[in-house]
Amino acid sequence: MNTVTLRAKRRRSALVTLGFLAPWIIGFSVFFAYPLISTVYFSFMHFDGFRPPAWNGGRNWSYVFTQYPLFWPALRNTLWLVLVMVSTRVVFGLGVGLLITRIRTGTGFFRTAFYLPYLAPPVAATMAFAFLLNPGTGPVNHLLGSVGLPQPGWFSDPSWSKPALTLLALWGIGDLMVIFMAALLDVPKDQYEAAELDGAGPWQRFRYVTLPNISPIVMFAVVTGVIQTMQYYTQPIVAGKVASGIIGNSGQQFEPGYPQQSTLTLPQLVYNLGFQRFDTGSACVIALILFALAMAFTALLMRRRGGLIQAGD
């Protein structure tokens, strides 16, 4: 009899668990698992969105790798962004974090000032920078010119568009600043005192006390930075549209990556192939490449010691 009630109790608690998880189970199935499987299916189909899909083997895959003109530029840009944008963001974020922990007067003002740009909606922030950096009337080139420095074309110049995007990314450093600030304040004070007694200078204290203590956070910032780069979409596409002057209702005709494919990123290719060229199959190939990259870096993040996931009971 005892086992019967126990079993009934277990079944009830399983039902309760299921009930609590229900929203996510439905959401996961309908908005994640089903479309993911469907994406794999379409990646082997010729499908223009109108006529019924037809099997065409690996042709979408070979098209993307060998013929689609935007794939390799997008991958190269992604690599550039990972190497330059992610690393400058981490270094700058750490620098701003160090600075804010040392500021003693007007702390509240400085914190808010440093954090606020992070909140600016990406479209609005990009519009703002497209204006600030525009070669014609932009205040940045105005100031550069008035002190006799060269005035780059920024978003209109293929060799300056990614640096301009990096500048925009550095402006919104608030998230990293807060994370580094918390980590820096957690470094045990006695370690600094011990180092000072041993005669360590500021650089040695940073190198041998600060850095080892915050290295997990640096790692976290790098990996999440890479994952964000895989998703980098709004800023380059808006910057390209504004700089090229092709904007508004005629969005369908905009060839992404302006100027000269220098701001192309992988997510833009999904839009370009799927919604502008009506090549659903090849769009799904890009989507799967994006999926593989994002998952690889997520696995790296989850394997991290001390973990992204807080231990439960």
Next chain:
Amino acid sequence: MTDVLTPPTTVSRPVTDPARAVRRKAVLRWIAVHALGIAAALFFVLPFVFVALTSLMSDNQALTRALWPHPFVWHNYVTVFRTPGFLTWWKNSLIYAGAGTVLTVCSSIPVAYALAKFRFRGRNLSLMLVVATMMLPPQVIVVPMYLFWANQLHLTGTLWPLIIPMAFGDAFTIFLLRQFLVTIPNEYVDAARVDGCGELRTLLRVVLPMAKPAVAAVALFQFFYCWNDYFGPQIYASENPAAWTLSYGLESFKGAHQTSWNLTMAATMLVMAPVIIVFFFAQKAFVEGVTLTGVKG
């Protein structure tokens, strides 16, 4: 090392030479740190200032390289509001962000609670799947989702494809809430259970009141996410300007006012304003939320 950095106060001890050297070094460091701080603050604040100033310039002046508006044209903001569509986009953004936030938070709380406090087989796997979904670029699944909303439900060109999925939990919200709920001691939950509370009552009466700061943080994050979303409206709403949101409509503003930046910058200010106002009212919850994103291990 903290006290080295505090601005020097009067020293009562007789001043010896080494003490004076230490003090002078402290003063110099204080000056250096704060000079750097001001330089950094200029970098972060000046873009807002230039955008605000340009938004107040006359059409003619906005075509020049002038930095200071002369005269101040406050009427630009009226013009922006009178632009066809602008109020509709504003309303759509509020609907998307408002409904999206309420639905996401309500549907994510029970899931996060189950992942934090229930013991069941597959819990760790579920958690890993949540994290995986969280890291997924939205573009990965957009093609089948678009076909689903367009061909099966005929709902593209409306806000529904953006809002409905919010009723089924959001991975990021679930993850953040779960991170917080795990830190609530089990004794509270067990005590409520012993007192005969069902799981739902335990969650609503005991756990949720303790989790208010975390709920506030995820609600803010979700509000900002919806308000800022560009890709979603571009995919699902672009075919119908009456369903555009501010984030999507803003760039068309530059198209309509091709030549001058003043009205575009006024519109940009109006897109930034709600987010910044909300931030000032909820600063603490927000910063707590950022530190919750996975740093505390």
